[in-house]
Amino acid sequence: MAEKEVLLDVKGLKMHFHTGSSAVFGGHKNYIYAVDGVDFQIRKGETLGLVGESGCGKSTTARAIAQLYRPTAGEVTLNGKDLTKLKANDLIAARKNMQMVFQDPYASLNPRMTSGDIIAEPMKIYRRHGILSMSRREMDERVEQLMERVGLSRFFRNRYPHEFSGGQRQRIGIARALALKPELVLCDEPVSALDVSIQAQILNLFKDLQDEFGLTYLFIAHDLAVIQYISTRVAVMYLGIIAEISGAADLYRKPLHPYTQALLSAAPIPDPAIEKTRKRIILTGDVPAPDKVRTGCYFYDRCPKRMSGTCDVHVPRLKEVENGHQVACFLYSKPD
Amino acid sequence: MPSNNNQAINEFNQQVKPVSLWADAWKRLRKNRMALLGLWIVVIMAAITIAAPLLPLYDYTKLDLYHSNLPPSFRTAGEVALSTMQARMDKIQGMIDNGRKDLQPDLDKVKADYAKVQADMVTNPAEKRVYLLGTDYLGRDMLARTIYGGRISMMVGLIGTVTAVLLGILIGAIAGYTGGRLDNLLMRFVDIMYGLPYMLIVIIMMSMFRKEGASSIVILFIAIALVSWLDIARVVRGQIISLKNSEFVEAARSMGASSGRIIFRHLLPNTLGVIIIFTTLLLPSFIMSESFLSFLGLGVSAPDASWGTLVSEGVQAMELYPWRLLVPAIVMTLFLFAMNFLGDGLRDALDPQSKNRA
Numbered sequence: 154m155a156e157k158e159v160l161l162d163v164k165g166l167k168m169h170f171h172t173g174s175s176a177v178f179g180g181h182k183n184y185i186y187a188v189d190g191v192d193f194q195i196r197k198g199e200t201l202g203l204v205g206e207s208g209c210g211k212s213t214t215a216r217a218i219a220q221l222y223r224p225t226a227g228e229v230t231l232n233g234k235d236l237t238k239l240k241a242n243d244l245i246a247a248r249k250n251m252q253m254v255f256q257d258p259y260a261s262l263n264p265r266m267t268s269g270d271i272i273a274e275p276m277k278i279y280r281r282h283g284i285l286s287m288s289r290r291e292m293d294e295r296v297e298q299l300m301e302r303v304g305l306s307r308f309f310r311n312r313y314p315h316e317f318s319g320g321q322r323q324r325i326g327i328a329r330a331l332a333l334k335p336e337l338v339l340c341d342e343p344v345s346a347l348d349v350s351i352q353a354q355i356l357n358l359f360k361d362l363q364d365e366f367g368l369t370y371l372f373i374a375h376d377l378a379v380i381q382y383i384s385t386r387v388a389v390m391y392l393g394i395i396a397e398i399s400g401a402a403d404l405y406r407k408p409l410h411p412y413t414q415a416l417l418s419a420a421p422i423p424d425p426a427i428e429k430t431r432k433r434i435i436l437t438g439d440v441p442a443p444d445k446v447r448t449g450c451y452f453y454d455r456c457p458k459r460m461s462g463t464c465d466v467h468v469p470r471l472k473e474v475e476n477g478h479q480v481a482c483f484l485y486s487k488p489d
Numbered sequence: 490m491p492s493n494n495n496q497a498i499n500e501f502n503q504q505v506k507p508v509s510l511w512a513d514a515w516k517r518l519r520k521n522r523m524a525l526l527g528l529w530i531v532v533i534m535a536a537i538t539i540a541a542p543l544l545p546l547y548d549y550t551k552l553d554l555y556h557s558n559l560p561p562s563f564r565t566a567g568e569v570a571l572s573t574m575q576a577r578m579d580k581i582q583g584m585i586d587n588g589r590k591d592l593q594p595d596l597d598k599v600k601a602d603y604a605k606v607q608a609d610m611v612t613n614p615a616e617k618r619v620y621l622l623g624t625d626y627l628g629r630d631m632l633a634r635t636i637y638g639g640r641i642s643m644m645v646g647l648i649g650t651v652t653a654v655l656l657g658i659l660i661g662a663i664a665g666y667t668g669g670r671l672d673n674l675l676m677r678f679v680d681i682m683y684g685l686p687y688m689l690i691v692i693i694m695m696s697m698f699r700k701e702g703a704s705s706i707v708i709l710f711i712a713i714a715l716v717s718w719l720d721i722a723r724v725v726r727g728q729i730i731s732l733k734n735s736e737f738v739e740a741a742r743s744m745g746a747s748s749g750r751i752i753f754r755h756l757l758p759n760t761l762g763v764i765i766i767f768t769t770l771l772l773p774s775f776i777m778s779e780s781f782l783s784f785l786g787l788g789v790s791a792p793d794a795s796w797g798t799l800v801s802e803g804v805q806a807m808e809l810y811p812w813r814l815l816v817p818a819i820v821m822t823l824f825l826f827a828m829n830f831l832g833d834g835l836r837d838a839l840d841p842q843s844k845n846r847a
Contacts (some may be wrong), residue, residue, distance in 0.1 A: 265758040276752065313842070333744075
C-alpha cells in the first residue's frame with residue numbers, strides 16, 4: 154500500500170466557526186470548533202471511509218477540503234498543491250481534480266435545471282474559465298455517455314430532477330461529479346438518504362466506477378456496514394478530531410480506541426443468533442458541544458477507560474501503534 | 490435499477506436536443522388557456538396604444554362644447570347631439586309647464602344651440618363624427634381619450650415594473666448573497682426609503698422640478714421608479730438567503746461556479762415564481778398610484794389623460810353620464826385582469842414541477 158503515491162494530504166486541518174457575538178458591538182467571540190486538527194492521507198486508488206456520529210465534523214471536513222469553507226488552519230495538499238494557499242483562479246484549476254457528491258439527492262440538484270444541464274454544468278464552467286476545451290457536441294456526447302455509465306437512460310436528459318426517484322437523482326449527482334474526470338471524489342454521506350435496497354446499488358456503482366476510472370474516494374457515512382463495505386481504510390472521527398485510523402479489516406477486527414470499540418459494539422449484526430450474544434458498550438452522556446478549547450482527551454467525559462491525571466491534562470495525538478494503525482489514546486502511548 | 494429501455498421517452502420528450510427553461514416555459518404557457526387569453530389581451534391593448542397616432546382617431550385634446558356628454562352611439566355626432574338636446578328641451582318645457590317660469594332662459598339657450606347644430610349638420614364636418622364610446626364634459630372623444638390614457642397608464646406601470654424588477658432583483662440578490670455588512674447597509678437604506686412618506690416625496694419633487702421645464706409625466710415616472718424597487722428587493726433578498734445555503738448551490742460552488750453564475754443560473758431561476766407573482770401585483774398598484782396622484786393633481790395634467798384621471802373625472806358624473814366612468818373603468822379592469830392571469834400562468838409555466846398540472 155505504501156508504494157502508491159499520496160493524492161490528498163490533510164495536515165492539521167482546523168475549521169472554527171465564529172458564532173454569537175455581535176458584529177457591530179464587538180464583545181467576546183464564541184467559536185464552534187467543528188474540526189479541530191485533522192490529519193490524514195489518501196493514496197491514489199484507495200477509499201478512505203470517514204465515520205462518526207452526527208455533529209462530529211465529518212461533513213465539515215469534506216467541505217473544508219473542497220475549500221467550500223476556507224479552513225481556519227492547516228494544509229490540504231492535493232497533487233502537491235496546498236489548496237488553502239491558492240488564489241481563486243488557481244484554486245478553480247486545482248479543484249478540477251476533486252469533485253463532490255452530496256448527501257441529499259433532493260436538495261443537491263437545482264430543480265429548475267434538466268438533468269442534462271446539471272451534468273453538463275461543471276464542463277460549462279470549466280470551459281468558461283478556459284481550462285477545458287470541449288465543443289458543445291463533445292459535451293453533449295459526454296453527458297449522454299455519463300448518464301449511460303451511471304445507469305440512466307440518455308433519453309432522460311431533458312427531464313427535471315423532480316421526475317426522478319431518489320436513487321436516480323443520486324446517479325445524476327454522481328454523473329455530475331464525474332464529468333470533469335476527477336481523481337478524487339469527496340462523497341458526503343451519498344447513501345444516507347436512500348433506501349437500503351437502493352444503497353446497495355449505489356455503493357456497487359461507486360465500486361464499479363472506482364475500478365473503471367481509478368478513482369480515489371473520501372467516503373463519509375455514519376453507517377458502519379456501509380463503511381466496511383466500501384473502504385480500504387477507515388478513519389473514526391469524534392468531536393472534530395480523528396480518534397483512530399487504520400485499514401478497514403484491521404479496524405473492524407481489532408478496534409483500539411475506546412470510542413471505536415463503543416461505536417462498533419453499537420452496530421447491529423444481521424444474524425439473530427450472534428446478535429443476541431452481542432455485548433454493547435453503553436456510553437454515558439451525550440456528545441459534548443464543540444464550543445470550547447479542550448486541554449485533555451476529547452473523549453475524556455464519556456470514556457469508560459479514562460485515566461485521570463493523564464487523559465484530562467494532555468491531548469493525545471495520533472500515534473502509529475501497529476503497521477498502518479494509528480490511534481489517539483494514552484492506553485497505547487505515553488503523553489509527550 | 491432504472492430501465493434503459495425507451496418506454497418513457499414519448500410521454501415527455503421526443504427530441505434529444507436540450508430545452509432551455511424559457512422554451513420549456515413557453516410550451517407550458519401555451520397549454521394554459523386563461524394565461525394565453527391574458528397574453529392576447531395585453532398584447533392587443535399594448536399594440537393599440539402604441540399605434541394610437543396611426544389610428545383614425547379624433548384628436549383627444551380637441552374641445553367641442555356642442556358635443557359635450559354625448560352617449561356612446563353608432564350615429565353621427567350631429568344626430569346624437571340633436572336628439573339629446575331635443576330630450577333636454579322636452580324636459581325643461583315640462584318643468585316650465587309645472588310652474589318653473591324662471592327656466593325660460595335655459596330653454597332659449599338650448600333652442601339656440603339646437604338651431605346652430607342643425608344649421609351645421611351639412612356644412613360642419615365635425616357633426617359627421619361618430620363617437621363610439623361617447624364624449625366627456627368638454628366634448629372630447631372617449632375612445633381616443635381612453636386609448637391615449639392607456640399609453641400613459643401602461644407606461645407608468647411598465648416603467649415602475651421594469652425599474653422595480655431590475656433594481657430590486659439586483660440589489661436584493663447582492664444583499665442576500667453577500668450578506669454581512671453590505672447586506673446591512675443596503676437593507677437599512679431600504680428601511681429609510683420605506684420610512685419616508687412616499688406622497689410627500691412626490692409632492693416635493695413635483696414642486697421642485699416642475700418649474701425647470703421638465704414634463705410632469707417624466708417626474709411622475711422618476712417618483713414611481715424611486716420607490717418601486719423596495720418591496721421586490723426585500724422579497725428577493727429573503728428568497729436568496731433561504732436558498733443560498735442549499736446543497737445545489739454548494740454543489741455549484743464546489744464545481745467552481747462564479748458568484749454571478751450562482752446568482753443568475755441557480756438562485757434567481759428558483760425565485761422566479763415569487764418575483765413574477767410580485768410583479769403582477771405591483772403593476773396594478775403603479776397604475777393605481779398614478780391615478781391617485783393624478784386625482785390629487787400631481788400626476789398627469791390636462792389635456793393629457795390617463796386611465797386614472799379618466800376614472801376620477803367619470804366618477805363625478807357617473808349618475809348622469811355613466812359611460813364616462815364605465816369606459817375607462819372597464820378597459821382598465823380588463824387590462825389588470827389579463828395581466829394577473831398572464832402572471833399566474835407565467836409563474837406556473839416557469840416552474841418545471843407544475844408540468845403535470847398544466
